[in-house]
Amino acid sequence: MCHMNTNDAAAAPVIRAAAGAVVGRSHRRLGRPCQDAWALAQTEAGSVAVVCDGCGSGARSEVGAVIGARLLAHAVTAAATEGAPLAEEATWLAIRDRVVAQLAPLVAAMGDDAVAIVREHFLFTAVCAAFTAEHAIVMAIGDGVFAIDGDVRALGPFADNQPPYLGYGLVGAAPALTAFEVRDASTVGTLLIATDGADGFVDGAIDAAGEPIGALTQFIASDRWFANPDLLRRRLAVINREDTAIDHARGAIVRRGAPLDDDTAIAVLRRTP
Numbered sequence: 001m002c003h004m005n006t007n008d009a010a011a012a013p014v015i016r017a018a019a020g021a022v023v024g025r026s027h028r029r030l031g032r033p034c035q036d037a038w039a040l041a042q043t044e045a046g047s048v049a050v051v052c053d054g055c056g057s058g059a060r061s062e063v064g065a066v067i068g069a070r071l072l073a074h075a076v077t078a079a080a081t082e083g084a085p086l087a088e089e090a091t092w093l094a095i096r097d098r099v100v101a102q103l104a105p106l107v108a109a110m111g112d113d114a115v116a117i118v119r120e121h122f123l124f125t126a127v128c129a130a131f132t133a134e135h136a137i138v139m140a141i142g143d144g145v146f147a148i149d150g151d152v153r154a155l156g157p158f159a160d161n162q163p164p165y166l167g168y169g170l171v172g173a174a175p176a177l178t179a180f181e182v183r184d185a186s187t188v189g190t191l192l193i194a195t196d197g198a199d200g201f202v203d204g205a206i207d208a209a210g211e212p213i214g215a216l217t218q219f220i221a222s223d224r225w226f227a228n229p230d231l232l233r234r235r236l237a238v239i240n241r242e243d244t245a246i247d248h249a250r251g252a253i254v255r256r257g258a259p260l261d262d263d264t265a266i267a268v269l270r271r272t273p
Helices: 025-029 061-081 089-109 114-121 166-170 196-200 231-239
Strands: 015-022 036-043 046-054 124-131 135-141 144-148 151-155 179-184 190-194 242-247 252-257 264-271
Touching (some): 036 061, 046 061, 061 114, 061 124, 114 166, 124 144, 124 166, 124 190, 124 264, 144 196, 190 196, 196 264
Antiparallel strands (some): 015 264, 046 124, 124 135, 135 179, 144 151, 242 252
16 A cells, blocks of 8 residues: 655545455465455545456466556556646556556566566556546456446456456557546545455345345445544455354355455545535
């Protein structure tokens, strides 16, 4: 996570931010780390949230997800500070190219087989949300979920479960944007973004205690997520806790809970009136 706070909020609306991530059920059972990451960045020019989902088949794709989230968050705030028009798609394509250019020397320094290095470490999707003084913006490369004031939209799925990854630009043509939404900032209260693991927030999903986990929109329905910077992560941890019990009738041990099969990262930006 990266925070860049200033005391002068005259240029952009006052934004409160919250974020968290949790390892998915399938990854936990395999002993793999969470391959999703998030980053937050705030300057007087605007506030940005990013979530990245590392490719599941990449041996160390959590590396690219963490680095990519940080680089994207910083690149967006840098573009806003430089006066680039974030309401224009061309600006986000330039941000994409800026991050690819920043990753390229790292890939080159890791060995001679760039394709293998990118495949193992730097394939990740990205969903970004930004508030400036004038606009509320969502941009995505690959799959994921976003919500503008509770209007939830899922991105994907893609053919053969292969979404475009920003890292493709390191070994070939950079991917196009899969989503780009711009609204007047004064008409938007909350932006929520999430990786595709958030698809697990469905009707009927229950946790290990047998309680409904609720809808994804719970994270924009209350101010409490912004009172404690770790509260959203804690909630995800509780939701995806797994328990075991003995089914005496069947003579077997059964697992309960952990409704989020895939790693999940969520970030929320709320505009203060």
